[in-house]
Amino acid sequence: MSYDLVLATVSLEGSAERLVQLDPAERRRRTVVAARDYDSAGLWAIVEARLVLQGRAGARVSPRTLESYRQGLCALLRWAQPAGVSLLRPRPDEGSAYARWLEGQNYSPSTVNVRLAAARAVYAALRWAGATEASPFSDVRGASDPTPRWEKRSPYTKAEIDTLLRHAGPQERVYVLLGADCGLRNSEMSSLRRDAVQMNSEQPRITILGKGGRRQSVGLSRRAEQALKVWLAATPDFGPWVLRLRSRSGIRDSLVRLCHRAGVKYEGREVHGLRHTAGTRIYSETTDLLAVRDHLRHSSTETSEIYVQYASKGKAVNRDW
Numbered sequence: 001m002s003y004d005l006v007l008a009t010v011s012l013e014g015s016a017e018r019l020v021q022l023d024p025a026e027r028r029r030r031t032v033v034a035a036r037d038y039d040s041a042g043l044w045a046i047v048e049a050r051l052v053l054q055g056r057a058g059a060r061v062s063p064r065t066l067e068s069y070r071q072g073l074c075a076l077l078r079w080a081q082p083a084g085v086s087l088l089r090p091r092p093d094e095g096s097a098y099a100r101w102l103e104g105q106n107y108s109p110s111t112v113n114v115r116l117a118a119a120r121a122v123y124a125a126l127r128w129a130g131a132t133e134a135s136p137f138s139d140v141r142g143a144s145d146p147t148p149r150w151e152k153r154s155p156y157t158k159a160e161i162d163t164l165l166r167h168a169g170p171q172e173r174v175y176v177l178l179g180a181d182c183g184l185r186n187s188e189m190s191s192l193r194r195d196a197v198q199m200n201s202e203q204p205r206i207t208i209l210g211k212g213g214r215r216q217s218v219g220l221s222r223r224a225e226q227a228l229k230v231w232l233a234a235t236p237d238f239g240p241w242v243l244r245l246r247s248r249s250g251i252r253d254s255l256v257r258l259c260h261r262a263g264v265k266y267e268g269r270e271v272h273g274l275r276h277t278a279g280t281r282i283y284s285e286t287t288d289l290l291a292v293r294d295h296l297r298h299s300s301t302e303t304s305e306i307y308v309q310y311a312s313k314g315k316a317v318n319r320d321w
Helices: 012-021 024-036 040-054 063-083 094-104 109-128 158-167 170-180 186-190 222-234 248-262 272-286 289-296 306-312
Strands: 205-209 215-219
Touching: 024 040, 024 109, 040 063, 040 109, 063 094, 063 109, 063 186, 094 109, 158 170, 158 248, 170 186, 170 222, 170 248, 170 272, 186 248, 272 289, 272 306, 289 306
Parallel strands: none
Antiparallel strands: 205 215
């Protein structure tokens, strides 16, 4: 069985309702069978239901979080089944063994920690269903990251953004500018709705579903506004979403192709590098961390301090920003 992302999308309310209505003994039985058989779909239904019912975000759990936990479940199963690991009765140190396996897959330290967080969510769901009392990942952490934050996912330069825009089609132009000008994250682009775009005013804005499921208002640059107008006018019957690219991987793969076509380096930048471009430009223009915090919607200026490093090291900004 392949444990790539092939799980069917299910309604949050539907999966939670079905599992809640089950007799606890029957819910436990189904969970035990799913764990025994390494059944990705059955286990995901349990994990998702527990996230909705008992997670801090409740039914507002973000698509990004769900996708991350789905990927984490798939990775856990790819490790556990070939190794004959019992999900319900893990042996001592198997949590640490999984962390070392992840590191051996050449995942970045941050990805390893995200996968371990997903594994903790899987076991929280198994305990919630009464299938086990095990908690093999409670004290497990990945190895520390020796690479400074500002050396990862570097911003694109102004010249590179201009080059990308010259080679971009209408949809590509939209997501490049939503990232590089407006500072949107990948998941915020893919989940942007047409009715959240407000351009008939002196201050054109969009309303996004930000980190933690918070609704946030973001101003549009003039060229982002124009790109949206062109794209939306060309696709009037597409449905409620702005982009045809409806997943983070869809935007990522599209940007990889655009970078290749334009001769711009993608490795070490990725989609998030567009957001870093926006933050670096704001700091370079203002030298004001509060302005960066507000533009990128950070919870504190501590998160924004990385842009001082980007600007001072000249990693992304030209003098003509």
